[in-house]
Amino acid sequence: MAEKSFSTHVNQIYLPGDSVVLSKTDENSNAKIVLGPGLRKYGKQILVTKPGILRTKSSPPTYWIDCHHRRYVPARGDDVIGVVTNKVGESYKVYIGSSEEASLSSIAFPGATKKNKPNIQIGDLVFAKLLIASADMEPELVCVNSLGENVGLGVLSTNGFLFTVPLHHIRKLLNPECTLLKSLGKALPFEIAVGMNGKIWIKAKSVKQTITLARAISMSEHMNKEEMNQLCKKFIDRQAGF
């Protein structure tokens, strides 16, 4: 730990309680430095709060810890998949995997008015964006953008399949460099909704194909790029009957 405090070790393991030293260029520049998840300022020190790998990016200089999670903590702007559990007056209660259920107003749908409400039953799945996510308040979901337009959010059809994966796996799948979903899609066309809360909804032409895809996605958790390509090939071959 002692030698760690002398230089910045980007892409190295950090444990809670370790201190991070900024790189020379960032320390001398006047630009504001952004501390992302897993880091906190304590006096003049920057301390780590979560175990993981230190990552950085420039303009603006940003530091964060890449950590493994299973439990979702709401963050503003995240797209999540939730299960409608209750209807309270004009709004629905939606379970998104966090400590508190989120609320979703029945007016926050594209084209919805006080009289023209969407048809949502208890148990339906919704793909929505988090509008309010604060530690002290109930999270609030919306299915429209700020102009009230349709942006691909809303109720998910009932003939799909929902499953849960760890949150770090979701981040890996949504990384533009990850080709898993694209290469699977070339062989087996499917519809997918990926929620930042670890829930994935998937729908393919047949039930068999849906299950194959769901299995391929959840199995790729501990795989790198090459292994993912191999897995894709294996699953597609098996699907074709080899």
Next chain:
Amino acid sequence: MVTNFACLQTTLHNFVLFFTITFLVQFKTHSYLCFIKILKSSVTLFTMETEQKSIRALKCEQSVLSRADGSVMFSQGNTVVMASVYGPLEAKIQKELSDRMYVEVNYKPKTGMPGVAERGKEKLIKTTCNHIILTNLHPRTAVCITIQEMQDGGTLLSASINAVCLALLDSGLPLQCLVAAVTCLVDKKDKIILDPCIRTVKEGYKAMFTFAFDSQKYNLILSHCEGQVPYQLFQEAMELCQKASHIIFDFYRQAVLRKFSKELL
């Protein structure tokens, strides 16, 4: 003579390594605890010294439970415990704290219902957890920590605290620092024995101490004492445990390194 001695040392070291490996293999085949990923700590380096100055071999397997947010199977010598962390969850109304997270600790003994001794352990673990978790970041929530005793080989309290720390690391809850607990006892001849096994404990002792230290400055977080000894001996025992806690912190780092090994490239 010098070369001879060095040679002897290497053979001794090899023997120790061999012994540990055979032990691991036996453990794997015989026991019902099938360890898939066995992490061996740097303890082998310390077994070279006299047995009283080292702690027993540490092993752990992370994310053993599929539904828990963080879980670990941890063994320290023959002592095996399993710890799991669930949270942040919705807190019950009467347990809800408006400015911080409520920490609940459940200690399950091997057989039967938890009694007074278990409640005592829960309380000690709870205060330690409250110290290391950044509870103010998740107000009005609760975190549920469960410890299942699997095998009693002595020093259950320190093993439980270490297992909980590893489970918290696995869950990714925000922590202020890490904690490592070490137990030592003063036997009837006033000799300090570090990390005693169950046989040593049953032989009788003058006093038994459990100390927990933080990872930043190795400050004392928890001290639990049974028995009576002069203050000098208490001080000596604490210093010995403080030194031994470094081994546990190294082990934590190795365990996390192992977990992230695929993403480091």
